[in-house]
Amino acid sequence: MSVLSKLISFAATPFPMSMLRAGKDIPVLLPFYHLVSDRKHPFHFNYEYPSVKRFKEDLDFLLKNFEPISLEELLKGRDLKNKFHLSFDDGLRECHEVVAPILKEKGVPASFFVNPAFVDNSDIFHRYKAAVLNAIFQKQGVQSELQRTYADLLSLDQMAEDIGLNWDEYLEKESPYMSLDQLKELQEDGFSIGAHSWDHPEFWLLDEERQLDEVRESMEWVVANLNPSVRAFAFPFTDFGVSDEVFNSIEQERLCDITFGTAGVKNEPLANHFQRVPMERGGVKSARQLLKTEYFSYQLKRIMNRHIAKRA
Template identity: 70%
Template sequence: MISLAARPFSLAQLSAGDDVPVLLPFYHLVSDHDHPFQYNYRVLSTKRFREDLDFLLAYFEPITLEELHSGMNLKNCFHLSFDDGLRQCFDVIAPILKEKGVPATFFVNPAFVDNHDLFHRYKAAVLNQFFAKKGVMSDLQNTYADLMSLDQMAEDVGLDWQEYLQKENPYMTLEQLSQLERDGFTIGAHSWDHPEFWLLDEASQLDEIRESMEWLGANFSPKIKAFAFPFTDFGVSPFVFDAIRRERLCDLTFGTAGIKFEKETRHHQRLPMERAGYKTARDLLKAEYLSYQLKRLVDQHVAKRE
């Protein structure tokens, strides 16, 4: 409905206003083949991804993470990012970005780099695909708290996670990430092992941030230390944000609430670009900007976490 309502308006009209946040689109992977992780989000083809980039470049100026952090005039700018550190970021996405001259940040989970382990939602996705091939319908969407049950289920049906990781290599290696940094891209942290933060107490949330940022500093030399909350920043208390600033853990942090005004200093909201139901990036952005403008009329355009 919101997409239809946005059609009569131009993108310039919908994105007008001094308090409209900088555009921060993000993706996970791009692939022209069936992928088990499509149970978690829509996997875009290389054609669609290229079309997205061409659209963004026609209307917005790409900026680096340093420029975002600098507080420069961010009107009609965008910074692109990618979550989870999947292999397609190196094999498919980075070459396209270099071809088009688009800077980006890759947010990774240290626990999964070099394919040492698999994110719990991806375990659920692989199990869903396994059951589908057997003709059994399933829709596993297990949380971090269900890791043991997922591992037990895999064992029961004969799935060996280490064998899967060695065969499929779903994640980038440390060397590939280092090459991305040498190519001018930024590497950021995405928590240690991608838990739902709303399931964790404050101490555990901070541990996830501290440990992943320490790993980042030990392995890379980011000019801007960036952390993207996994899933969402919902459930992250003011105490945690205060600790981030007090301990200088990060220069920038990110949520996933789309185009939202953010009260937290040095904290931004990113826009998921893999939403189902939108044929083009233009349709998605116009709907998102219209939603923001309507919410602004009733003072509901500010990000809320609790």
Template identity: 60%
Template sequence: MNEFSEQLIAELAAITPFRLLKSGRTLPVLLPFYHLVSDRDLPYRNNYDYPSVAQFEADLDFLLQHFRPIGLEQLLKGDDLSGCFHLSFDDGLRECYELIAPLLKSKGIPATFFINPSFVDNKDLFHRYKASVITSIFQSRNIQLSLQRTYADLASLDEMAEEVGINWDEWLADNQPYMTMEQVKSLQNDGFTIGSHSMDHPEFELLDEESQLEEIRESMDWLNRKLQPTIKAFAFPFTDFGVSDAVFEACQRERLFDLSFGTAGIKKERFNCHYQRLPMEQNTALSTQRRLKQAFVAYRLKALLGKHYARRS
């Protein structure tokens, strides 16, 4: 929301009927996404909010009231997508299997789960989760600590964990934050689609082009070997910021995926079969309607200025 103040967007959203904001065949398809849904306070997720089960169910009911759920097959066909939505979930956390999928099944909502092969079966932990765990330990000792939390800081995070007595293998065995391979396959057997989210969730803007391509190639190869998905989907970790046209063109030449996704919100895209998703874990204190109204207002204001296309640099 760089061009417009949050206050202006909030005020316009408050007075504009939702049916007007969401109408029109030229609007980008609505692609809400989450990481986690839980009623528990999870120390490894203190870097951003996540909805409770009740909040998440309210989101689903509102979406079903105003939009039509679709699967990746319809998204790939690219026919008239006005009034549709497709849900997705990143990181492959175990709540996807234990809490989210049962709710989706009960309401007949298709979805895609984007997973990191390095974390399946709790073999390793996302670097920002590691930073959160370490920070929570220092906070429990009344020590204030500000950690760097990028992929480039992974080695130093592991060293600090050792200094404070954390053994990641033991921590993962005790906490098991991620889904197992058996659970991932169960989701696929239930009709959900599984996509790649890179091997181990680096910030792509920190990688050179060849390293970005290797992350995509390796993770998509793993996905194809283990799950043989009908539609090959890739969601850029964090977002697609820092990913050049050359990388997208290479992915298209090599047919690495059928669909790919960023997280820039409701925006149009220049590349065919690349879509931007809307983060739903921001401002969870607001109602579902208010969050979506503000997102649509922001899009329409930017469209007036011709700034409604996603930028990657």
């Protein structure tokens, strides 16, 4: 955490949530996670995911201060004040094993955004490849902090080959992702499944045509395999740098009904596009601390008229 965010977090603490989330046009709360686990997950380099205990506490805090809604209710958009919709990115198997049973127990709806390239453990996200390699190098006593992009996929694969790591074997042994059957089970239980691009590239490294291909192909896969009542897409990493032209094409081609970014609590000028709040951040211990800070800085930004999401 930076000094500034520590200060904001400190300043936000005494205010009750009811006060921080007050105000006209305050955006609907859309917290998102990747996984919940009590073990040291192989992908732990990527984000500080919560333990089961913390996740349950986060949910209790959310349920005390906000009312959960489904993706359908979010799209209808009527009276979203003090409502929240939860989501999970990347389609990791903990979503099915750990998260869904807790959500069912507490009666909380949620959406799961998946990359078709990785469903059924057919392949693995390049940042997760880097995480797996980091873990192996660190075990060997070599300091390694690989944070490779999509453009470095070949060199990551080369590195793996050099140390005798076969991704197919890794995927078979670890099964980090959910299968299509598990996604169907989640859907039968009332959860929503959306797309998160075909294979999770950094969109800012792609031209507009390829960005659209990523949206189009992943949405087509979700519709063909799961046919959800709401066709939802969550941009991988961020929607920052995605142009108005791309948003226009998504709308004109009717690729999805609703789209999501990750800019935190922000008002969004685009219709049916919403900003979500990343809940896994270094040094943050609870949803209470994180959301108080998030809303406090949102209220500060409102004063300075900087509370509206920008993409360039």
